[in-house]
Amino acid sequence: MDKTQEQLSSEVLQSRESLSKQENGNRSVQPGLTRQFIDKYNDPWLALEAANEYIGWGVTKLDGPKADNLSSIVQSEVEEALHGVLDSIARVEINKVPNFVHSMDLQDIRISASEIVEAVYWSLMYLAIVCETYNMGWLELWEEHYSKLKSNGYVL
Template sequence: MKGEFIVKKVNKLIREMRGTTHQQNLAEELNVSRESISKYENDRTKLPVDVSNGFMQKFNNPEFAITLGHEYTGTGPIWLDGPNVDLHRSSVKEKTLEELEEAIHKLRNTSLAKPLVNLTPYELQSVREALEELVEAQTAMAHLVAVICMETGISYTDVWAQHYRSLQSSGYVEV
């Protein structure tokens, strides 16, 4: 059930991003058939990775990127759009700071010194709580980057590309 919701969300985003552009025009830009665009929008075919990359290059939509990441892996941040979400940049910034502080506090108070296979149930619970706080912080940070990019017009894909280049030049990832 949860996976179905995410697929429908991706399809909804495709329709929103396409806007008033005809399916045929978008299909030509992405080098796919008009029928494929229709199938992606109507939940008849899952969006292939190469086509999703084409959508990101064309629309540079952070919400789409976050939603796709979750759809493909079933993990990672999910786009927050529930009734209690306030995606105003100031609210997202404050929530991110709050989540980061909670994660740092929990992580500082979690011992990882001994082999993790030797943790007591109490220590293991502390590690689990730290991981949950880190995941909450990761979701908040993802939304802060997305919201700021959307509001300023700073390219979301360029921000990530610069980060990947930095990781590569520092020797953290291989070519």
């Protein structure tokens, strides 16, 4: 997005000074503004970076020296991570009372949680690449998912 702060300020109805403070980190970017940008530009990386900034952790775009062929790396990593999740969760039962879990079981639960984090990371990377490459709506996909959760009675 190649716009000046002045052009952007008229587009988002904020002063240039306010945008400058947000850009420099002197003021937090408001969630509504972030959503407006994600809606307008369909930028999944912006969504992930915003979530990372708001909560202090999360998925960020890979930019290291090994991230040259991002799409094929992510495809391979997500497949490996999902297989790891299936293997690790098959070995645990999370319906046990935490105070009565043996240390070996707790170790397996910890491993499965770590595998889940890995799978979530690579799955979100995969989703971001698919949305960006094939111009799929990042917010639209999440809104569809939320609607399914709601219709299944998981959220109000």
